Amino acid sequence: MNGSSHAKDEPLAPDEVDAAFLKLVDSRHLLLAVSGGPDSLALLITIAGWLDRAGRKPRVSVATVDHGLRAESAAEAEAVARISAGFGLAHATLRWHGEKPAHGIQEAARAARYRLLADHAAAIGADCIATAHHGDDQAETVLMRLAAGSGIAGLAAMRPRVAVAPSLCLARPFIAIPKARLAATVTAAGLVPTDDPSNRDPTYARARLRGSAARAAAATLGLTRERLVRLAARAARADEALASVAQAEAARLIHPFAEGNGGVEILAEIFRLPEELMLRVLERAIAEAAGGATSPTVPLRLERLEALASSLRRAQAAGGTMRATLAGMLVALDAGGRVRITPEPPRRRGRRAPEKPPTSG
Ligand SMILES: Nc1ncnc2c1ncn2[C@@H]1O[C@H](COP(=O)(O)OP(=O)(O)OP(=O)(O)O)[C@@H](O)[C@H]1O
Numbered sequence: 001m002n003g004s005s006h007a008k009d010e011p012l013a014p015d016e017v018d019a020a021f022l023k024l025v026d027s028r029h030l031l032l033a034v035s036g037g038p039d040s041l042a043l044l045i046t047i048a049g050w051l052d053r054a055g056r057k058p059r060v061s062v063a064t065v066d067h068g069l070r071a072e073s074a075a076e077a078e079a080v081a082r083i084s085a086g087f088g089l090a091h092a093t094l095r096w097h098g099e100k101p102a103h104g105i106q107e108a109a110r111a112a113r114y115r116l117l118a119d120h121a122a123a124i125g126a127d128c129i130a131t132a133h134h135g136d137d138q139a140e141t142v143l144m145r146l147a148a149g150s151g152i153a154g155l156a157a158m159r160p161r162v163a164v165a166p167s168l169c170l171a172r173p174f175i176a177i178p179k180a181r182l183a184a185t186v187t188a189a190g191l192v193p194t195d196d197p198s199n200r201d202p203t204y205a206r207a208r209l210r211g212s213a214a215r216a217a218a219a220t221l222g223l224t225r226e227r228l229v230r231l232a233a234r235a236a237r238a239d240e241a242l243a244s245v246a247q248a249e250a251a252r253l254i255h256p257f258a259e260g261n262g263g264v265e266i267l268a269e270i271f272r273l274p275e276e277l278m279l280r281v282l283e284r285a286i287a288e289a290a291g292g293a294t295s296p297t298v299p300l301r302l303e304r305l306e307a308l309a310s311s312l313r314r315a316q317a318a319g320g321t322m323r324a325t326l327a328g329m330l331v332a333l334d335a336g337g338r339v340r341i342t343p344e345p346p347r348r349r350g351r352r353a354p355e356k357p358p359t360s361g
Contacts, residue, residue, distance in 0.1 A: 009180055011187075011189075012182070012184075017046045017050050018050060018053065018054075021050050023161050023171060024161075025056050025058070027127055027171075028058055029059040029061065029124070029125055029126040029127055029128075030127075030171075031060075031117065031121045031129045032044060032047060032063070033131045034064055035065070035194070036064065036076040036077070036080045038182055038183045039134055039179065039182050040132040041083070042132060042182035043131075043132040044083060045191070048089070060089055061090045061092070061124055061126060064080045065095075065096065065116050065117065066093050069105070077093040079194070094116040094119075096109065096112045096116065098112060127167055128161075128168065128169040129168065129169070132172075134175065134182055135174070136179040138157055138158055138175050139223075139225040141158055142155060142157045142228040142229070155235035156235040156236035156239045159172070159175075159236055160172055176233070242280065243280070245277060246280035247284075249280075250280075252267075252269075253270050254266055257342065262342070263340060263342030264285050264341050265341075266285050268337030279306065279309055282305060282312075285339070286326065286329050289329055289343065311324060312331075316337050319335065329343060
């Protein structure tokens with residue numbers, strides 16, 4: 001599936017397509033996110049072929065988001081609508097009507113795009129959105145995460161399939177497939193994709209990384225797309241295993257804090273866990289204390305979590321107590337080694353103190 005045994009400009013073969021869509025067979029209704037660019041047109045073309053071959057066929061619909069940022073965008077959405085109709089697939093154009101910010105337009109457009117797609121999925125009863133993120137996107141993401149010194153979860157980069165809401169998943173069937181193979185698939189089908197000039201704008205981080213300097217540096221180190229994609233898959237595998245053990249440990253060690261106002265208590269056994277599991281249980285406890293969530297919803301910076309965990313360990317080893325704040329939560333270690341996490345009391349107006357570093361006592 002990494003395309004290594006295929007020429008780089010070879011269209012996707014049916015068995016590669018079937019392997020890519022394997023994780024989507026249990027979906028009831030798929031919503032394809034198709035911009036009209038080469039990657040997502042390949043998604044449209046190959047899924048149509050796959051539907052002809054597949055035993056169990058999910059219902060498939062298509063949507064194009066018209067961000068209204070370029071003069072051609074309406075015509076591009078119409079072109080996708082026509083191609084979809086040619087394959088017998090329902091298509092909707094979703095327009096971004098909200099206020100457009102002067103700065104950070106790409107980020108705002110992206111957030112609007114995912115919101116419009118999720119709302120449309122709910123409206124038509126789709127249980128999964130499929131995008132055409134590919135191996136080149138994945139390799140870039142892994143490179144950025146490496147450069148940022150990310151942990152295992154970060155190095156796993158974009159997952160082939162994730163739950164984004166209780167009844168909605170986001171699937172990326174092409175995540176291990178080179179971009180050139182997608183373009184070749186579109187060309188072989190005789191279709192002409194649209195060209196989005198913002199993909200080459202050097203002011204955007206992702207596009208910047210596509211710059212020749214970064215690619216050359218990565219190639220010198222042997223960081224090929226194929227290897228980076230493989231690293232992400234292996235990191236995802238390790239991350240899933242760690243997440244499932246962490247979930248079991250969290251269920252065992254985290255309990256509601258009876259006296260408090262929605263806080264939680266972690267049993268002292270947390271200090272016997274390996275560091276990585278301790279961090280994950282701590283993160284989950286903070287998320288639960290923050291909103292009763294069963295999975296972490298508060299994105300915490302790994303460095304801050306690591307600093308908190310090491311302060312807690314030091315204080316516990318010395319038999320002391322400790323208080324610290326993190327992400328609006330008060331974290332308190334008692335002399336018995338229990339860690340209680342409660343929402344920080346509201347600060348007095350006009351006296352917003354900087355977040356306190358951990359203090360041990
Ligand atoms: N206007 C659009 N309408 C529908 N789907 C889109 C649109 N733009 C992008 N997509 C979907 O999102 C995928 C990724 O697109 P792109 O690489 O441009 O996203 P991005 O801006 O880099 O952000 P991210 O990768 O985080 O989604 C595309 O392959 C396509 O499936």
